[in-house]
Amino acid sequence: AQSVAQPEDQVNVAEGNPLTVKCTYSVSGNPYLFWYVQYPNRGLQFLLKYITGDNLVKGSYGFEAEFNKSQTSFHLKKPSALVSDSALYFCAVSLSGGYQKVTFGIGTKLQVIP
Amino acid sequence: GAGVSQSPSNKVTEKGKDVELRCDPISGHTALYWYRQSLGQGLEFLIYFQGNSAPDKSGLPSDRFSAERTGGSVSTLTIQRTQQEDSAVYLCASSSPTGGVGNTIYFGEGSWLTVV
Numbered sequence: 001a002q003s004v005a006q007p008e009d010q011v012n013v014a015e016g017n018p019l020t021v022k023c024t025y026s027v028s029g030n031p032y033l034f035w036y037v038q039y040p041n042r043g044l045q046f047l048l049k050y051i052t053g054d055n056l057v058k059g060s061y062g063f064e065a066e067f068n069k070s071q072t073s074f075h076l077k078k079p080s081a082l083v084s085d086s087a088l089y090f091c092a093v094s095l096s097g098g099y100q101k102v103t104f105g106i107g108t109k110l111q112v113i114p
Numbered sequence: 115g116a117g118v119s120q121s122p123s124n125k126v127t128e129k130g131k132d133v134e135l136r137c138d139p140i141s142g143h144t145a146l147y148w149y150r151q152s153l154g155q156g157l158e159f160l161i162y163f164q165g166n167s168a169p170d171k172s173g174l175p176s177d178r179f180s181a182e183r184t185g186g187s188v189s190t191l192t193i194q195r196t197q198q199e200d201s202a203v204y205l206c207a208s209s210s211p212t213g214g215v216g217n218t219i220y221f222g223e224g225s226w227l228t229v230v
Contacts, residue, residue, distance in 0.1 A: 032217055043118075043205060043221040044157075090157065094217050099144070099164055102209065102219050106156035 002027040004091050004105035012111045013081045021076040021108050023091030030096040033074040035065055038088040038107075047089075050074060051096070061085070081112045116140075118222035120206050126228045127196055135191045135225045139208030147219065148181055148191050149205040157205070163189065196229045203227070 003026045013019045025031055032051050036044040048059025055067040065076045076089060090107045094100040119138040127133050139146050148160040159173035163183045174180070178196075183189040193200055203224040209217050 034218065036219075036221075043223045044207075044219075046218055046220065049218055092219070100217055101145075101162055101164070101170065102147075102217055104149075104157045104159070 002093055002095065002101075002103050004093050004103055006089075006091055006105035006108045008108050010109040010111060012113060014113050015083055016080050019078050019081040019085070019110065019112070021089050021091075021110060023074045023076065023105060024072050025074060025091070025093040026072065027093050027095055032094045032096050032100070032102075033065070033067060034092040034094075034102065035059065035063070035074075035076050036090045036092065036104075037061075038090065040087075044090060047076075081110075083112045083114050086110055086112045118206055118208055118220055120204075120222035120225050122225055123223065124226045124228075126230060129198060129229055130195055132192065132194045133196055133227060135193075135204050135206075135227070137189045137191070137206030137208075137222060139187065139189070139206070140210075140220055143208035143210045143220075144186070145209045145217070145219075146183055146189050147207040147209075148189070149207070150175075151203045151205060151224070153202075160191070160204075193227075196227075198229050201227055201229045 005024045034049045035047040038044045048057050050057045050067045058064045088107045091105045094102040121136045144165045146163040150158040161181045162170040178194045181191045205224045207219045207221045209219045
């Protein structure tokens with residue numbers, strides 16, 4: 001069975017500093033990997049995905065993530081955090097190919113301190 | 115439609131009553147998911163529909179919960195004899211394996227259920 005681990009319940013970072021939100025995955029084959037963000041009282045919004053190709057994926061709002069196959073990781077990063085980045089972040093995985101179920105992690109709360 | 119649509123957006127119901135939550139996925143999306151999210155918490159998977167395949171019901175927390183998807187489009191999540199612990203946001207999402215999007219899931223804004 002596939003799974004996603006987000007080892008940190010909460011990440012605190014000062015505004016202007018780089019941020020990292022960690023994600024590792026387990027899947028029996030090649031993965032598709034996703035990051036979503038949820039602002040208070042809203043649904044989840046798609047940030048970025050890795051399907052194939054370049055291991056460094058760039059997404060919305062200046063976020064990026066690096067696919068590392070050997071470490072089965074897909075950490076979310078941003079060079080300079082904004083207070084408005086404070087939200088709940090979810091990592092997700094599916095097997096590559098069509099008609100595959102997507103599995104989410106439990107989420108990590110990011111708090112950017114002014 | 116342009117996005118995943120859920121109704122009602124808010125529902126307050128009395129303990130013991132039945133509720134129905136509706137999800138209208140993005141047109142053409144073959145996959146549909148229901149999740150539950152308690153206040154400030156992570157996503158709890160409930161059920162997954164994919165085309166004409168048998169749904170994955172492994173996340174339904176009890177037999178009071180059921181879901182159906184008619185005609186491969188609209189889905190209804192039904193909670194019978196609601197309990198206070200059912201209070202949560204119920205999120206629907208849909209996806210399509212076509213178009214090179216790699217099963218990217220798109221979420222609705224959720225149905226906020228409060229059981230009093």
